[in-house]
Amino acid sequence: MTPLEYIRKAVRRLSPCLGAGEARAVAELLFHRYKGWTRTDILMHDDEELSETTLRLLDKAVDRIAAGEPVQYVTGEAYFYGLWFKVDPRVLIPRPETAELVDMIVDYAGGRADLDVLDLATGSGCIAIALARTLRFAQVSGLDISDAALRVARENARALGAEVRFFEADMLSWRPEPDSLDIVVANPPYIDMSERDAMEPTVRDHEPSEALFVPDADPLRYYRPAARIAYDGLRRGGAVFLEINPRHADEITVLLNGEGFCGIEIRLDSYGRKRFAFARKSDPS
Numbered sequence: 001m002t003p004l005e006y007i008r009k010a011v012r013r014l015s016p017c018l019g020a021g022e023a024r025a026v027a028e029l030l031f032h033r034y035k036g037w038t039r040t041d042i043l044m045h046d047d048e049e050l051s052e053t054t055l056r057l058l059d060k061a062v063d064r065i066a067a068g069e070p071v072q073y074v075t076g077e078a079y080f081y082g083l084w085f086k087v088d089p090r091v092l093i094p095r096p097e098t099a100e101l102v103d104m105i106v107d108y109a110g111g112r113a114d115l116d117v118l119d120l121a122t123g124s125g126c127i128a129i130a131l132a133r134t135l136r137f138a139q140v141s142g143l144d145i146s147d148a149a150l151r152v153a154r155e156n157a158r159a160l161g162a163e164v165r166f167f168e169a170d171m172l173s174w175r176p177e178p179d180s181l182d183i184v185v186a187n188p189p190y191i192d193m194s195e196r197d198a199m200e201p202t203v204r205d206h207e208p209s210e211a212l213f214v215p216d217a218d219p220l221r222y223y224r225p226a227a228r229i230a231y232d233g234l235r236r237g238g239a240v241f242l243e244i245n246p247r248h249a250d251e252i253t254v255l256l257n258g259e260g261f262c263g264i265e266i267r268l269d270s271y272g273r274k275r276f277a278f279a280r281k282s283d284p285s
Helices: 003-018 020-035 039-044 052-066 071-075 096-109 126-134 147-160 193-198 223-233 246-259
Strands: 077-080 083-086 116-120 139-144 164-168 181-186 234-243 262-268 274-280
Touching (some): 003 020, 003 052, 020 039, 020 052, 020 071, 071 077, 077 126, 083 126, 083 147, 096 126, 096 234, 126 139, 126 147, 139 147, 147 164, 181 223, 223 234, 246 262, 246 274
Parallel strands (some): 116 139, 116 181, 139 164, 181 234
Antiparallel strands (some): 077 083
């Protein structure tokens, strides 16, 4: 079977669950993962027969995707902020809106150097690593309660040549050194349990639930400690950036105001949803 013949076969198998356009894109992604081929390479090699080993790898991957497993877990990698990150069921798959959060931080930082940055609930390390790779001379740290997630984050940092200090701690009780940070960012669990049944099964049934959900009775469970950590740890003029559930934007505004932050903004993502919160510790005098 030639590469294009296999792609047509994979599209027929995956179209019922993904749609024809996405199915073809996934089939090409599998060739990139297992053969290192681009679309041009696929065309150039279409006079060749695929080996039995390659066919078995591709068939196994297509079967897993057709059964509902996320493509990124099948391939073991996710593209985020211009970088390929290792991902597996120990960590969430990075989302496009989180890349928008990184953009906001980079824009805020401008050309400033030597910033101290802390990423709370770092997971795969995608935010921390993207910032370490983008901000000049930044000192970036990433905190998570999950040792399993931190192992993925450290592996990503090594593979991508990023200097990030990852450490294990529970943000519900951990406290920073006062006035030691310039930027705090957090993308903690924020989906209400009551939203679970309406979610895509590929997310709901495969990604780590402890990194996704919060009790309906306590939707700000992780934002209260994030706000306290940020206010205590930030220097004057420092800023906190949060990815949030649009349902609770007003409550998070009240929370940040109560902690003493100023310049509080709720910002929209590219879909027009209230997805981000920004606030500053009082400006330097």
